[in-house]
Amino acid sequence: MSMKKTMIISAALATVAAGLAVTDSAEARAKKEKCYGISLAGHNDCSAGPGTSCAGTSKKDYQTNAWKLVPQGTCTTIESPTSPTGFGQLAAFKEVKK
Incomplete structure (x- = not known):
């Protein structure tokens, strides 16, 4: 896999993880x-x-x-x-x- 693809996949995974963290803390506060x-x-x-x-x-x-x-x-x-x-x-x- 090229370095560019690896960076794109890593960035996408980080974005998803950040979104889940926000959702989890919102659910916990609720x-x-x-x-x-x-x-x-x-x-x-x-x-x-x-x-x-x-x-x-x-x-x-x-x-x-x-x-x-x-x-x-x-x-x-x-x-x-x-x-x-x-x-x-x-x-x-x-x-x-x-």
């Missing part, structure tokens, strides 16, 4: 949900609320506007001492002082 109030300081996922800019920028444990991606359907079963229900929430909330 089976997850944002869960607020469960992350420890500095361990939130991207785009938390005011006071944070992106992943790993939450300032305190169980910050009410910081979220983590969790498997869909599990958020409200994860403990959160700042939450009104004592469990993670599907939206940002005001902290309950105990």
